[in-house]
Amino acid sequence: MKEILFLAHRIPYPPNKGDKIRSFHLLKYLSASYRVHLGAFVDDPNDWRYVSEVAKLCGETCLLPLHSTRAQLRSLKGLVAGLPLTVPYYADARMRAWVGRVLGERPIHAILVFSSAMAQYVTEYESLLRIIDFVDVDSDKWRQYAAHKPWPMNWVYRREADYLLRYERDIASAFDRSVFVSENEANLFKALAPEAKDRILSIENGVDTAYFSDVKDHANPYSPGExxxxxxxxxxxxxxxxxxxxxxxxxxxxxxxxxxxxxxxxxxxxxxxxxxxxxxxxxxxxxxxxxxxxxxxxxxxxxxxxxxxxxxxxxxxxxxxxxxxxxxxxxxxxxxxxxxxxxxxxxxxxxxxxxxxxxxxxxxxxxxxxxxxxxxxxxxxxxxxxxxxxxxxxxxxx
CATH class of the missing domain: 3.40.50.2000 (Glycogen Phosphorylase B;)
Incomplete structure (x- = not known):
């Protein structure tokens, strides 16, 4: 069985919010055909109870705590280093060491990165097949946020949008393929990063149609007449x-x-x-x-x-x-x-x-x-x- 390194900014379980729904189903799909080694952060203390569920789908795992206050302080390094704040937010020497060991010891067929912030751990591994799932054009999302925020946060968000787009373009130019959640998102990024347009594609989200079905007799949670x-x-x-x-x-x-x-x-x-x-x-x-x-x-x-x-x-x-x-x-x-x-x-x-x-x-x-x-x-x-x-x-x- 071929082996894959899968890096995600958040533990892909439980599938109860947008990015975790996609990353969970992605992990589940890959685990059916590959031995998947997972590196991810746990930013919600309640999610530690699901580690065993995730481990069932994986070979090796490296799941590290992410404390928001410490991460926010760490992200300020981006102001000095000329990086998007998101990158130092997810920087961790332990994750870097684990990635290096897995890539040095395991016969990894491909690297799949989920979200741009995790690309920092595999930038030097140019000989391996690298695919990044950006999901959305996050830089454009920050630009939208800036339009709805007062000063000084609108300045912070505009800066993040500009620096993150530069970072996204660098990743897209270096990686073999860049994936987005819809054709609209892919086309938007092609316009923003024309140098990488031939390596940009969409893989849409899905839904568990067996679970989300009205066939089951769910009790009505609403009061009569509402x-x-x-x-x-x-x-x-x-x-x-x-x-x-x-x-x-x-x-x-x-x-x-x-x-x-x-x-x-x-x-x-x-x-x-x-x-x-x-x-x-x-x-x-x-x-x-x-x-x-x-x-x-x-x-x-x-x-x-x-x-x-x-x-x-x-x-x-x-x-x-x-x-x-x-x-x-x-x-x-x-x-x-x-x-x-x-x-x-x-x-x-x-x-x-x-x-x-x-x-x-x-x-x-x-x-x-x-x-x-x-x-x-x-x-x-x-x-x-x-x-x-x-x-x-x-x-x-x-």
Missing amino acids: AAVVFTGVMDYWANVDAVTWFARDIFPAIRRRTDTARFYIVGARPANTVRDLARIEGVTVTGAVDDVRPFLKHAHCVVTPLRIARGIQNKVLEAMAMGKSIVSTRAAVGGIEVQKPLDLLVAESSGEWVELVSRILLDGLLPFKSERNREFVVQRYGWENSFRRLGALLNRI
């Missing part, structure tokens, strides 16, 4: 915080004035204080972590993704569609999904558009409570096995 509108996601992630804050404060009160049965449920772990405060708004519920998100999706009248900052393919959209739910979304949140036929999916941008569309769903049934065509579309188009076949062919061909 018209539930739901948002799901990790709630300390700034883009999610911005989305639910905008919806709860600027959009939902007007919906409530049209139909007082409307309820807005914010479902997700680690809600920031800003998100917790939204529960003071009439009709808004902040659940915090839940054991299973599927009942909240299955029994919702519609799912909303009011993300004003988004890149690539949003797992929350695919999961909701797999559950057969109608969706109202910003264009940014669904821009990475290649829609080739009509779906129960509406795009809203302004607050007024959001109020009108969501109100009509709740009052007039503008979109169905259960969307068979959304479910069918995801099953046919976004299974994980289909997504990663391209990576398998790439590893065997180069």
